[in-house]
Amino acid sequence: MGTLTLDSITKRFPGVEALKGISFVLDEGRIYGLVGENGAGKSTLVKILMGLFPPDEGSISMAEERLQIRDPHQARFLFGIDAVFQEHALIPQMSIMENVFLDQLDRFHDRGLLNYRRMVSEAREVIGKVGLDLDVNLPADAISATEKSLIEFSIALHRDPKFLILDEVTATMASDIVQDLFEIMKELKEAGKTIIFISHRLQEVLSICDEILVLKDGALQGSVDNTEKKDPVAIRKKIVLMMTGTEKGLHFPTRDTKESEAPVVLSLRNIRNTRLRDINVDVREGEIVALAGLRGQGQSMLLRAAAGMLAHFEGEISLRGELKRIRNPFNAVESGIFYVSDRRDDEELWLSHDVWLNISLGSISDRARLGFIRMKEDRGVIQEMVENLRIETPSLSKIVQQLSGGNRQKVVLGKYLLSKPRILLMDQPTIGLDVGAKAEIYALLRSLANEGIPTLAVLTDLEEVVNLPDRILVMHEGRITREFQGTEVDEEELVDSYYG
Amino acid sequence: MAETTPIPRAQRKTISWLQKLWMALQTHYVYVILVLIWIISAIASPYFRMVPTYSNILTSAVPIALIGLAQTVVVISRGFDLSVGAVASMATAVASVAMVKGIIPSIILVLIIAVAIGAINGLGVTKLGINPFIMTLCMMFFLSGLNLLIRPSPGGYIPDNYKEVLLFQVGDFPLTAFLILVCTAIVGSILLQRRRLGREIYAVGGAPERARMSGINVDQTLIKTYIISAIASALGGLFIAARIGSGNAEAGAPYLFDSFTTVFMGGTLVTGGVGGYGGTLGAALIISSLGRILQFLGINIWNQFIAKGALLASVAGLQIYFARKGRQVE
Structure with a gap:
């Protein structure tokens, strides 16, 4: 018994x-x-x-x-x-x-x-x-x-x-x-x-x-x-x-050695609030930059600050050298800073609606004239996005809830890509995804970076941290305590650095 | 289990008596408003210095208070009951037909029907998962039709001794009405504050999923909530029958809106899990007084609606103010 x-x-x-x-x-x-x-x-x-x-x-x-x-x-x-x-x-x-x-x-x-x-x-x-x-x-x-x-x-x-x-x-x-x-x-x-x-x-x-x-x-x-x-x-x-685990089939896109002199896209200067302590981050053209460390050291909060989703913080945010005043998510979106939440189903998707609406709604006014949506044009644009991102769906009218996690994440990315982002801020971009979907998202982020949309991402999966980003910023108690170059990171040294 | 070392408290949180008074004032501000309304009216008009006016206010507050109780329990459980008025009408209609045969059996019949209605509402909301708004809207329509079937035009028989007991006055003082109000207050408060079921209604309304995790039978609690609601509405209807001295398939309809007004004016939140019956009762007296004042001032019925709307809006504003204030204190 x-x-x-x-x-x-x-x-x-x-x-x-x-x-x-x-x-x-x-x-x-x-x-x-x-x-x-x-x-x-x-x-x-x-x-x-x-x-x-x-x-x-x-x-x-x-x-x-x-x-x-x-x-x-x-x-x-x-x-x-x-x-x-x-x-x-x-x-x-x-x-x-x-x-x-x-x-x-x-x-x-x-x-x-x-x-x-x-x-x-x-x-x-x-x-x-x-x-x-x-x-x-x-x-x-x-x-x-x-x-x-x-x-x-x-x-x-x-x-x-x-x-x-x-x-x-x-x-x-x-x-x-x-x-x-x-x-x-x-x-x-x-x-x-x-x-x-x-x-x-x-x-x-x-x-x-x-x-x-x-x-x-x-x-x-x-x-x-x-x-x-x-x-x-x-x-x-x-x-x-x-x-x-080294998963079978998990493939990371190759990293080219970056010129350290590539122009800075997003620059965060002295970001601070009650938990964040004077954080400086530069994200350069073509880069994927990881925010790593133990959970809850302020990584997500930093992303939310840069996306205008934090009510109280100080510091300067500039985009390609131009100082931006970002006080709410609308400011951020207007400047081309797009935040992708780790709570995909709750904060990013209208789960009970179809693929079309989910991708289209964020930028729908671009495809409207005199307040009327031009459905044919809209449909064409969304269809193209679905094909480009290889979203597996039988039709545009498939309810997003019936899609797999990987396809949901692609729908989220599709929604933002239509708004011509200049940088993506992603909180755990592959959370809850299976191996195949993870690899696809990695490849997608890499090709976006190469096409001029760099990513600043909170990553928690150790394998991901080691293999995906060009640079790794380790956070501890609201500070950036270490920086690693992605191609020359030692796993044990990295994990040790998590503890401050 | 051995004692473990006590954990050092960063800050012990206790409530001072000043905060307690402040909280009491917040929960019972409707009574402050009520007294203010009475004082202002008494200064403005001699009519409001006479006892019969207040006995009238008490009497007409009875159905508002009972149907307000019906709505309070449901709103605390994070639901709505749009059928309260129709249930009250049902009570008048059934009473006007059945009371020929005997008063007590008719009352029992009305209550049995009410329990059935409440159970159906509750089962629809829980087992079928129908939104409370839709479920009780359907029930309202269904009952409205049924009431007209039972009592196509106002009329029927309500025995004189029934009316005399319910409208019994000592001098100008409506003793029965007063006792009913006191009983409703006691029953409503005990049910919600001092009984397991009441506390479970708060738990379910406050956080349904957590209530489930904590081991509360959420469905059963909600079914009971709707049954209580229907019973209270039916009792309200039985009092209305005595007042109008007949059955009327539409007599309860206006009380639906009053029930929401009293609940929200009384500080019960639409988001569930917060509130109580004390506020609703005070608000019922305000609504009843307001009717009398506006009637006396010769104000048209549409202006009465405007006045009610304005009052509810200002109370709602006051609540938001208090809530913000409360957050600042933290």
Whole structure:
């Protein structure tokens, strides 16, 4: 008893296969690490285990018995599986104490009325277990992200689960708090509980987990035993290789040695705000420049600043030597600076509309006369773009939601290319794409760079960082701390530089 | 579990009594407006220094308050209920036909029908995934037709003793109406603030997906919400029947707009999860007073609409002001 078996779990979403036949066995009294890049399928797996949606194929069983997990309530109270979700599950408008007991409020009905006094003391006790001392009457949106994570952790502890999934709980925590958390996790392990620990911070995973499962593009790459917690450097290397892996068929376009004297297209001078510290960046003609480093060191924020999407920042932005005043996205677009979000489906596409509209809408007034769109011309232009970018779609009227990730990204690029961009700012341009699509996007970005549209991109995939850009700028805590020339970068030196 | 070292707090957040007062004022500003309206009217006109005026205001506030409660619960759950007026009309129509046979059975019949209507609304919204606006719009049309079938023209029989009980006055004071308002206030507040179901309605309206992650049965909560809404509307309709002394297939229609006015004026947000019944009740009294004032001033019906619109717009502006202010405090 006490083992949880996943057998070829598969989950498809429109246009993407999120999980491809995942199988593994979780033994009791062990801490498992689950690692993988963004979009590798970790959170999808968590949601399936918690019954938020069913798998398309495969089964989950506990001690030989097959489970049908219908909803989180059942997962928790019938099967003893609990999770702290990466996206906070606290209801922001409600008080901390109500959030703590949200699914068991009827326990507090005294003579038909909720007894808040009792709830206060019990809630204080629950969050006290993780060392928190807060006014539990405060609404959940009045506390810090670390406190939210700790509260959610304490709620899960309170339910005393057999299997506990922690999805990025440490993402916002300082290291001393993480250590406290690890102490609790070790106690749980000794009590025979099983923990799945998901984190982007590999040192944390290596220091606490007994076994590390590596996911890549929805498939389980394998697992690494770490029971002894010895030789972290070697194990780390092994994991990183599995996470990024030299993928079969992944082809990067060749880089020509650039003249360092090529004219500067985009120049950022002394960009600063509360998190960015005096950043200077030049992007030259023909270049792809990467912003690399650990997650959340200000890379995305820098792109958003240059695209006019940040309300407060100081500094100068110039384009081909001409100083631009960029205070909102409209200014940026007018100057030819185009930002492509990493949240493609939410921020770039009208998912429920067709390819035609998605590509056309951004520049539609260019193809209008007296306020009327010339449909024939519009159609011709869009058709041409679809062919140039080799977007695989049976027709222009295909709904974008039904396209694969790679084709969606091409639709996004098509939309902006029609507006004659002078530079592209791309946040993780290949996030969630499969190997073939990644290679196509690389080739596309390279040919755009050669045609005079350089790219400044936030890249996270190590292989991408090493092989795609002409130059790599490593960011750490809001500063650019290192610069590498793309053709002469040493992988280990690069990773070391991430830590400041 | 052993104690872990306490985590150092950068800053302990607590609420001072001044902030509490400020918050209380924000949630109950409708009552400040109400009293101001009464004072100004009393200064302006002797009519507003007489008790019968206020008894009239109380009496006509009853259906607004009940149907306002119906709308409040649904809006907190992040929905709409366009069928509240039609449900109230249904109650008058059914009562005017059935009360010949007996008062209590008729009331029970009306409530049973209301539960069925609410359940259908709730099932349509949850299981079929129909947008609440569309689902309840359909229900409104469906009921409007049904009401006309039951009661093609205004009329029917509402027993005198039924009317006497509901409109009972001590001197000039409408005791029953007052008691109904007090009961509605208590029931509405307890339901939303002191019962599990109410809190789950807030959770579902505040963040539906998170509520699901937290283990709340979202569908069940919403179905119950629509049932409560229909019951409150039907009770409003039963009171309307006593006031007009007959059944009328269209008697409830105007209350649909009043229900939204009271909910939003009372500070319940259209985005769900925020608000409460206290504000709605105050707003119901404002709407009822406004009707009386404008009627007394001899202002035409269309100007009454303009006045309501202007008042709602200014209250909405005030809310945005408060919200901005609140963010600055943080």
